[in-house]
Amino acid sequence: MDGALLIPADEATLPLAVEYLRAGEPLVFPTDTVYGLGALYTDEAAVRKIYQIKGRPQDKPIPLLLADTQGVIEVAKEVPELAWRLMDQFFPGPLTLVLARSDDVPEWVTAGSKGVAVRVPDHHFTRSLIRRAGAPLATSSANLAGRAASVTAQEAYDQIGLRVALILDGGDCHEGVASTVLDLTGPSPVLLREGAIRRPRLEEVCGRIIDMLE
Numbered sequence: 001m002d003g004a005l006l007i008p009a010d011e012a013t014l015p016l017a018v019e020y021l022r023a024g025e026p027l028v029f030p031t032d033t034v035y036g037l038g039a040l041y042t043d044e045a046a047v048r049k050i051y052q053i054k055g056r057p058q059d060k061p062i063p064l065l066l067a068d069t070q071g072v073i074e075v076a077k078e079v080p081e082l083a084w085r086l087m088d089q090f091f092p093g094p095l096t097l098v099l100a101r102s103d104d105v106p107e108w109v110t111a112g113s114k115g116v117a118v119r120v121p122d123h124h125f126t127r128s129l130i131r132r133a134g135a136p137l138a139t140s141s142a143n144l145a146g147r148a149a150s151v152t153a154q155e156a157y158d159q160i161g162l163r164v165a166l167i168l169d170g171g172d173c174h175e176g177v178a179s180t181v182l183d184l185t186g187p188s189p190v191l192l193r194e195g196a197i198r199r200p201r202l203e204e205v206c207g208r209i210i211d212m213l214e
Contacts, residue, residue, distance in 0.1 A: 004028070004161045006153060009125045009170035018132045020166045026050050028142045028156045029129060030170030031065070032122040033094045033179050033196060034149035035156045037164070038065065038139035044108045047138045053163045055145040061110045062138045063096055063117035067130040075116050075136060077102045082206060083184050089205055092122040094175050094196035098183040109138050115185045125170055141178065142167075151176045182209070 007013050009030055020027050024046045026039040037053060039046035041064055051058060064075055069087050072079055076099040083097055101116035110116055118136075121127065130137055141149040142156040150156035153169035161167065181193040182202060190210045191199060203209055 002162075004157060004164045004167045006157060006161075006167045006169055009168035011128070013168060014125075014128060014132055017129055017166065017168060021046075021129075021133050021137075024049075025165045026053060028150075028153070028160070028164055028167040029126055030123060030153070030168065030173055031126050031139075032092075032173060033175045033177060034151055034173050035142040035153065036065065036126070036137075036139040037142040037156075037160065038137035040133060041109050041136050041138040042106070044106065047108050050138065050140055053160055054140060054143070056140060057145070059111050061113055061115075061117060062140050063119060064105075064109065064136040065126065065130060065139045066118055066120050066136050067127045068092075069120055071120070071136060072097075072099070072118055075102050075105050075118060076100060080184055082189065085205055086182070086184075086202070087120075090197060092120040092127070094122070094177070094179040095119065095202075096179045096181045096193075098181065098185055098192065100185050115183065117181065119179055123170070125168070149178055182206075183212075 078100040096117050096119040098115040098117045105116050143159045151173045175196045178195040180195040180197040183190040189206050
């Protein structure tokens with residue numbers, strides 16, 4: 001591979017992007033937070049390519065990006081009332097929720113864990129891509145493991161442009177910070193990562209949140 005094809009992220013390029021996804025090629029695309037590297041979550045070989053491209057540890061799950069809130073029902077076994085309140089407040093947006101996974105969600109996405117991380121990005125192109133593809137996208141940030149996340153297409157190209165076939169350029173990501181990750185699989189919400197949405201805003205909805213290190 002000589003390097004990724006770098007094209008605009010717009011309505012005209014959506015059909016080509018879907019072709020790549022259905023052919024089993026992970027691709028890079030903009031989101032509201034940072035650039036993502038994604039593949040159809042049902043395609044085991046493509047998801048495993050994400051791990052290889054990034055050098056991502058095999059025991060780290062890959063979150064799912066959804067086109068809309070109702071998509072959560074398809075991938076989560078249990079959706080607690082608190083999750084619906086948080087989704088009403090923060091979806092679409094930079095919040096990732098970890099919920100009990102449906103039996104239909106494959107272990108190559110969750111790295112064998114009982115939870116699945118879900119998010120609806122606040123980015124029109126990305127949600128359109130997911131809808132056209134017909135399934136959630138298993139998506140990690142478009143960077144090498146341990147390196148800074150990419151907030152422009154060029155930054156993504158500089159890190160992994162020789163390892164992917166297609167990069168969709170949607171300009172700068174307006175958040176520029178990874179999503180906040182909140183685990184709702186236990187009796188109390190647990191903050192796994194504080195990102196674009198700060199803890200005090202979440203606690204207005206949740207009440208007290210347990211930090212992962214507590």
